[in-house]
Amino acid sequence: MNIVSSIMPPEELSQEVVRDFPEGEFLFFDGIEAAGESFFSAEVFITYGEDLTEEHINKTTKLKWIMVMSAGMDEMPLKSCKEKGILITNARGIHKIPMAEFALGTMLGHVKQKALLMENEKARVWNRNLPIEELHGKTLLIIGVGAIGGEIARLAKCFGMKVARVNRNGRENPWTDGIYPVSGLTQILPEADFIVSILPSTPETKHLLKEEHFIAMKDSAVFMNIGRGDLVEEKVLLSALEKKQLSHAYLDVFENEPLPEGHPFWSMENVTVTPHLSSRTKNYLPRSFEIFKHNLHTYIKNNKDYMNVVDLERGY
Template sequence: MKIIFTFQPKEEFISELKNSFQEVEFLFYKKIKEAEKELPEAEVIVTMGEDLTDFHIEKSKKCKWIMVTSAGLEKMPFKAIKKRGILVTNARGIHRIPMAEFTIGLMLQHAKQLQAVWKQEKDSVWSRRLPTSELHEASLLILGAGAIGGEIARLGKAFHMKVTGVNSSGTPAKHFDSMFTLKTFQTELGNADYILSVLPSTEKTKHLLQVEHFEQMKDTAVFINIGRGDLVEESVLLEVSEKKLIQHMYLDVFDKEPLPKDHPFWENEGITVTPHLSSITKKYMPRALEIFKKNVTTYRNNSENYINVIDAERGY
């Protein structure tokens, strides 16, 4: 059994895998180009999810399973994968804790005006007139009530926030006071103090939010996007900021990354840019490989109890 990695984990992780599955031949490459010669013999391909193409799927004649060690799948060649009937699993859920903590951190930073506090400290200014607020009883609308959204909702409840969510069916979920769908969530926009998106990139979510949605929000509302950069067109975000339709936007994801140095977002007072780091943690790879190891055992046992099976038709 041959398993190919199209990226190079740290040596400690390589050793752990080899020790755990001594009968498996693991091959590790820094990038997909280096792995191409071995693809025809690989039963399993492990990827970060951004390097495989139709060419690679066609070349991987023996491939039965692709493990994506991230949650993002928008760059995966699903048409070719579906045609071949290849199983796909990913690392959905491992971002739950770091992204939830990151989001709560942003909301606390905003409520307590910490950016302004840090500027005052730098300028040696003593002023207690900052317009601070509380998360207590504030309203939080979470677009994307999955594993990450659910953890954010749980933490929000610790601050006694009113938490509403959006999922595909509108089915109620734990820690949410109410649930909406992509077709009905607009009715809640005017009530939310914080609007957070953790939505994936799909045909239904691409450019979902338009200027009209922000016009329905409170002028004191805060928009946070830690999901995907194509949820809102950049021109829409700039128009929203120029018109001061809401109080502030915290953006961690962008249509094109890294964000160019001359991009207008950097200098915009109504926008705070963070460099797609909401999911970054030292525990990322150990968590992803733990899912992979459990699925390797399932694969070897010819079982069907895989973790995080992806629907190639839907792309998630």
């Protein structure tokens, strides 16, 4: 069984998986170009999901399973994989701890005026009259709950926040106080102090937020996007920020990345830009490989106990 990886993991991880699965012939490369012809001999392929093309899939004859070591499927040739009957699993869920901490840290920093405090420190300004607030009692709206949103909700409840959620499947979550369909966004938005989106990029979520949604927000509301940048057209968000229809936007993802040097978001006082790093953690690959190892056991045993099977129609 040839297992080819376009990810070059730390040596301790590669040695561990080779040791645990002696029935596999593992080849690790730094990128699919480095893998070259080895890719076409693979029965199992490990990737971040950004290097495969339709041409790769159409030419392969042995590939049966792709393990994507990320959650996003934006650049995966899903149609070709479906036509070939290739199983795809991903690392969905491993981001919940770093991304939930990022979201709560950002919200805390906002109410505690962290950015202004840092500016005052640099300028040696002693000002005890800053409008410091609390998260306690604030209403958080999470768009797209899932594993990440569920962890954000859990941590938010620890701070005494009210938590509402919007999603399509209506799954219960013990940490949320109310569930709304996507069609009910304008109903709950006027109550939200913080709006956090963790939605993936799919045909259903692309440009989901419209002008009407920002009009419905409190002018004191804070919008945070740590999901995908195509949730809202940039011109719509720019207009809402210029019109002060919301207080602040914390943006970790963008329609085009990296964000161009001259983009207005860089210089707007009511925007904070971070370079798509909310999910970053040194535990990323170890957690991904735990899912891979579980699924490789399943693959070898030929049973159905896979984690995170991707629906090739929905794209997640």
